[in-house]
Amino acid sequence: xxxxxxxxxxxxQMLGLAGIPLGLTFRVLDPSADPPARSIGTxxxxxxxxxxxxxxxxxxxxxxxxDFENVPSSSVKFVQQHxxxxxxxxxxxxxxxxxxxxxxxxxxxxxxxxFIRVDSIxxxxxxxxxxxxPAVLKTRRQGYDGKGQAxxxxxxxxxxxxxxxxxxxxxLEQFIPFEREVSILAVxxxxxxxxxxxxxxxxxxxxxxxxxxxxxxxxDTLQSLAEKYARSILDKFQYVGVLAMEFCQYxxxxxxxxxxxxxxxxxxxxxxxxxxxxxxxxxxxxxGLPLGSTEIQEPSAMINxxxxxxxxxxxxxxxxxxxxxxxxxQRPGRKLGHVTVTGKTWDEVEEKVAKVEALL
Numbered sequence: 001x002x003x004x005x006x007x008x009x010x011x012x013q014m015l016g017l018a019g020i021p022l023g024l025t026f027r028v029l030d031p032s033a034d035p036p037a038r039s040i041g042t043x044x045x046x047x048x049x050x051x052x053x054x055x056x057x058x059x060x061x062x063x064x065x066x067d068f069e070n071v072p073s074s075s076v077k078f079v080q081q082h083x084x085x086x087x088x089x090x091x092x093x094x095x096x097x098x099x100x101x102x103x104x105x106x107x108x109x110x111x112x113x114x115f116i117r118v119d120s121i122x123x124x125x126x127x128x129x130x131x132x133x134p135a136v137l138k139t140r141r142q143g144y145d146g147k148g149q150a151x152x153x154x155x156x157x158x159x160x161x162x163x164x165x166x167x168x169x170x171x172l173e174q175f176i177p178f179e180r181e182v183s184i185l186a187v188x189x190x191x192x193x194x195x196x197x198x199x200x201x202x203x204x205x206x207x208x209x210x211x212x213x214x215x216x217x218x219x220d221t222l223q224s225l226a227e228k229y230a231r232s233i234l235d236k237f238q239y240v241g242v243l244a245m246e247f248c249q250y251x252x253x254x255x256x257x258x259x260x261x262x263x264x265x266x267x268x269x270x271x272x273x274x275x276x277x278x279x280x281x282x283x284x285x286x287x288g289l290p291l292g293s294t295e296i297q298e299p300s301a302m303i304n305x306x307x308x309x310x311x312x313x314x315x316x317x318x319x320x321x322x323x324x325x326x327x328x329x330q331r332p333g334r335k336l337g338h339v340t341v342t343g344k345t346w347d348e349v350e351e352k353v354a355k356v357e358a359l360l
Contacts, residue, residue: 001287002027004057004064004083006048006075008035010326010335011067011263011279014271016040018279024287029057036326037067048075058082065241065286069095069260070142086190086240086286087261091233095261098140098171105256108232112256113248118170121162127172128152134175137161139168149207151175176255178248182216183266184226187242187281188234190288195281196227197274197294200266202246208333211353212266212302214273217346225254233259242267242282265304265335272322272340273300298342299349303356305337310359315339318355320348 001024005012008030016026016037026041033045046053048071057079058064064085066076073093076085094100098115105112116127118137128135133155139148150161181204185197198215199222216222230245244264247254267278276284276292284291308330315323325337339356343349 001025001062002060003283003287004029004061005037006054006057006064006066006071006079007068008032008037008043009067010036010324010328010337012037013040013326014268014279014324015065015067015263015283018271018277019283022280022283022289024283027057027061029053036328048072051078054079055082063286065262065282066092067262069262087243088237088240091237091239091261095259096141097169098138098258099169101258102171102173102256104233108229108236110229110232110256111253113176114174116172118172121158121166124158124162124170124172128158131172131174136173136175137165138171138173139165140171141169147207176248176250178250178255180249181246181257182219182222182226182249182254183212183244183246183264184223184230185242185244185264185267185270185278185294186227186230186234187278187285187291187294188239189285189291190240192235192238193291194231194234195291195294196223196230197267197270197278198296199223199226200269202266206333208304208306208335209265210304210306211357212269213349214269214300215296221252222249222254229254229256241285242278265338266302268324268338269300269302269340270294270296271324273297273342298344299346300340300342301349301353303339303341303353303360304335305339305360306335307332309336310356314359315356318352320352321356 004027008028013036028037029044031047061083073089077089102115118124134153137150181202182199188194200214201216203211242263244260246257263278270277275295322340341352
């Protein structure tokens with residue numbers, strides 16, 4: 001089978017690396033002239049909304065997917081006329097708008113922090129009277145890795161936040177003093193078969209994921225809650241592929257923060273730690289193949305390499321380390337690669353994580 005991928009970043013690159021052993025071939029569309037996934041198959045240089053490029057991508061493909069949730073949903077809807085696309089444009093469109101996304105969570109009975117639509121500074125003032133301080137002002141679209149957000153802690157923060165983010169549709173969200181952030185990766189096949197990976201605990205700094213650990217510790221009933229919420233989305237939209245949902249844990253509750261209709265950064269550790277990686281399972285799902293086991297075989301952690309790369313010789317000298325470099329130009333805040341650590345015990349894993357972090 002030939003799989004088309006809209007978006008040629010590191011997620012597409014890792015999809016290709018997972019699919020080549022399955023005998024899959026790839027066609028990749030990306031607006032960058034030299035994206036990380038250029039080497040995995042036929043590369044088409046074009047904008048996401050270039051209909052000619054989209055038709056060229058679809059030509060010869062058996063199925064198409066995407067690696068970036070900011071691909072225009074209109075482009076996915078267009079290319080669906082030429083080739084099957086999974087996940088479909090409807091769920092992508094919802095995930096691209098924080099207000100629509102959180103409204104969908106509410107409609108599906110999935111707890112989420114209280115939120116209010118903000119289209120003017122008057123809406124913001126009224127929203128703060130309802131949600132109180134502190135609260136988080138977010139752009140409704142094009143937000144990832146902490147971009148497009150401002151915490152409003154006092155009345156003095158209102159004007160600066162509005163000047164920084166105003167002029168586009170916004171969302172005001174209740175600030176939750178959460179205990180930790182976790183994510184669940186779910187995968188659903190074309191016939192509705194569904195599997196879940198164990199909950200993953202995530203640590204963010206400056207809005208960017210830094211470290212993920214799996215399986216998350218002390219999950220008690222949280223795993224079944226996360227699976228229930230994810231299944232509600234999967235079944236509602238007849239979803240096909242990997243879906244990531246991010247939650248904050250507040251006491252014994254999980255509050256949904258956002259979802260990503262694609263393979264996800266927090267699941268990179270599944271390449272080494274799981275029986276079947278998220279990338280292989282996504283391809284199995286979209287290609288109509290049987291799903292693979294989602295068991296995490298031993299304690300594991302992933303460390304993102306942000307902005308610059310460490311001395312890889314020093315990193316690789318640590319036993320049980322797996323390095324993934326994406327081949328991207330260095331710049332502040334950019335994900336350039338990741339390191340996966342596995343071990344027999346959590347003490348062993350944490351010792352290796354500390355050694356890697358000391359080199360960053």
